[in-house]
Amino acid sequence: MPDRPNILFVLTDDHAAHAMSAYGSQLNQTPHLDRIAAEGIRFDQADCTNALCAPSRAAILTGAHSHRNGMMTLTTSFDSAQPTFPALMQAAGYRTALFGKWHLGHGSGHDPVGFDEWQVLDGQGDYDDPELIGPDGRTQHTGYVTDILTDLALDWLEQQDGDQPWLLLLWHKAPHRRWFPGPQEQHLYQGVTFPEPETLFDDYSGRARAAEEAIIRVGRDLDELDAKTTIPEFDSQAERTSWFYQRYIGDYLRCVAGVDRTTGRLLDHLDATGQNDSTLVTYASDQGFFLGDHGYFDKRFMYADSLRIPLVMRYPAEIPAGTVSDDLALNLDLAQTFLDYAGIEAPDRMQGASLRSIARGEQPQDWREHIYYRYWEHLKAGVGAHVGVRTDRYKLIHYYGEALGITGAIDDPREPEWELFDTETDPAELQSVYGDPAYAQVREELTALLLQSIHEADDVPPPSLASLVS
Ligand code: CA
Numbered sequence: 325m326p327d328r329p330n331i332l333f334v335l336t337d338d339h340a341a342h343a344m345s346a347y348g349s350q351l352n353q354t355p356h357l358d359r360i361a362a363e364g365i366r367f368d369q370a371d372c373t374n375a376l377c378a379p380s381r382a383a384i385l386t387g388a389h390s391h392r393n394g395m396m397t398l399t400t401s402f403d404s405a406q407p408t409f410p411a412l413m414q415a416a417g418y419r420t421a422l423f424g425k426w427h428l429g430h431g432s433g434h435d436p437v438g439f440d441e442w443q444v445l446d447g448q449g450d451y452d453d454p455e456l457i458g459p460d461g462r463t464q465h466t467g468y469v470t471d472i473l474t475d476l477a478l479d480w481l482e483q484q485d486g487d488q489p490w491l492l493l494l495w496h497k498a499p500h501r502r503w504f505p506g507p508q509e510q511h512l513y514q515g516v517t518f519p520e521p522e523t524l525f526d527d528y529s530g531r532a533r534a535a536e537e538a539i540i541r542v543g544r545d546l547d548e549l550d551a552k553t554t555i556p557e558f559d560s561q562a563e564r565t566s567w568f569y570q571r572y573i574g575d576y577l578r579c580v581a582g583v584d585r586t587t588g589r590l591l592d593h594l595d596a597t598g599q600n601d602s603t604l605v606t607y608a609s610d611q612g613f614f615l616g617d618h619g620y621f622d623k624r625f626m627y628a629d630s631l632r633i634p635l636v637m638r639y640p641a642e643i644p645a646g647t648v649s650d651d652l653a654l655n656l657d658l659a660q661t662f663l664d665y666a667g668i669e670a671p672d673r674m675q676g677a678s679l680r681s682i683a684r685g686e687q688p689q690d691w692r693e694h695i696y697y698r699y700w701e702h703l704k705a706g707v708g709a710h711v712g713v714r715t716d717r718y719k720l721i722h723y724y725g726e727a728l729g730i731t732g733a734i735d736d737p738r739e740p741e742w743e744l745f746d747t748e749t750d751p752a753e754l755q756s757v758y759g760d761p762a763y764a765q766v767r768e769e770l771t772a773l774l775l776q777s778i779h780e781a782d783d784v785p786p787p788s789l790a791s792l793v794s
Contacts, residue, residue, distance in 0.1 A: 328418070328489040328666050329639060330603040332590060333658075335384070335493070336583050337377055337425055337500040338623065339609035341370075341634040343580055350519055351615070352577045356588035357636065360607050364638030365647035365683045369716065371695055372611045372655045375623040375630045377500070378402070378427050379700075380610035380655055385409065387659030387674030389698070391783045396700035397732030401429025404437040407671045409659040410491060411438025416668050419488045423476045424495035425449060430457060439493075443476055445469070449497050451504035451579075468506035470498050470579075474586035478593055489602075491662070494590070498579040501621070502550055505578030512581055518573050523752055525562060526618045530755040532741035534723045539706035540614070540622035542568050569616045576615070604639040604665055608655065617752075624707040626697045626714070626721050627753050639665075643683045651682050652695050652716065675781060696777035702726065702733035708741075709733060711786065713774040719745045719753070720770035724786035740788040744770060 341347040346358040346366055372380045374390045382388075382395035385408040390396045394403050414420045415438075422436050426444035429435075435457075436442045443456040443463070454469045455462050465472045477494045484490045505512070528536035539545050543565025548555055551571045558564040587607065594600050612632045614620035623630040635653060637643060656676035663670045664678035681688045694715045702709035702725075709728070712721040721743040727733035744758040744767055757763040775793055778785050785793050 330489050331491045331662055332603055333493050333606045334587055335495045336609045337497055338613045339499055339580055339634060340613040340615055340629060341632050343615060344634045347634060354584040356584045356591060357607055359591060360605055360638045361636040363645050364643045365649060367635040367649050367653045369650055370633050370635035370653040371631045372633050373697055374699055375611035377610050381428060384655050384658050387656055387676045389675055389781050390700060396730050399732030401434040404434055408438055409662045412663060412668050413491050413666050414438045417488055419484060419490040421480045422493040424473045425497045441480060445497060470496055470506055470582040470586050474589055481593060496583055498583050499576050503575035503579050505575055506582045509578040509581045512578050513574050518570060520569060521616045523618050524569060524616045532723055532743050534708040534741060537706050540620045542616050542619055542621050546572055572621060573615060601641045606637045608635045609633050622705060624699055624705060626710060626712040637683055644685050647685055649682050652692050653679055654695060694773055696781050700730050703736055708738055713770060713777050717748050718766055718770055719747060720774055724788045
């Protein structure tokens, strides 16, 4: 076993676990992504800590919650001076590169730090003919973004001489809205009618008002630019919802297929160059996504489809093939996991935990039994700011109703609200049992767990919880 493995980390943007066949997708096949899981480990309960693009990326880089890494919303810029796993690995002798979506701000103090080479999209970037920003300025590329980024990654891998271990971050734009598939995937799924999720026509009864207030409904909030065709006349709202669902989910899945195909090229390269045993391959997404679930597209909520991320890792030298873990894992854990494999001690400010022993097939003592979540961007896309905690069975969400002066949040207060879900009896999270007397004790325990989590994370409780903090 090599002392320090190479690390290939492919991260996508908005790829829901339930659009990956290794996770039982009813919609599509992702053979290359599945191969990583089959030859390594699949984490079945992996979550993000703030289901939004830039905040999740910042959490992944720093191993710290949003309030600590400073990226609470999409509208601030990342402080690149803070410790990140790539910078620590570069300092320890790794060759490092980043290609793809950064979306954490540009310019001095915000550009990527800790990379021997980097080329990133300008903000969200373009699917077709993207411009990339690097240390030497901007370069206009011709072609499809997922292919261009993969080509850059493979070119860089070809240059590695084997004297130093390498860390390669390939952070795709796909399958972020608005969904433009590449030339090789454009004609997929012709004539296919995708099955509709059971909750596509959710009426939002049984939950906080926040669920209904969200402006992320497939049948109402997608538009002509998403449909990429003239919107026909409909006889009913339901017909409109079904039509938009078919339009957007097809393009979304075509974008996913591009990621899957190009990931296959990377795996082929590792096969051909004999680097499988010396390379840790990790695939994840920054958050999940609503695939028409609850009638939504987008993310932000602590509801399962948005909270959950696909997370698979392969390292044949250490991870037994076909391993599946039900341990609660987080995007926050990746920094410490990579540092662990690289033999580098993680700084105290990192707030996750290394997944390495779990991946090896061990059951670590004192592994977390709950996760802490906070969405700060109050009322952007109509989704109220919330904090929450979840165990393997229960989920408590508190919508605290305030922007709290956070950049990017909307100063339009709401009455605080609560939701409590029993995901064993209600996996689709349709009926909050917060007010159900049968769950009074659970509610009390989860509330205490939420306060404990805020304290443990060194976060500040929203004012609506202040009276509960002893
Ligand atoms: Ca995202």
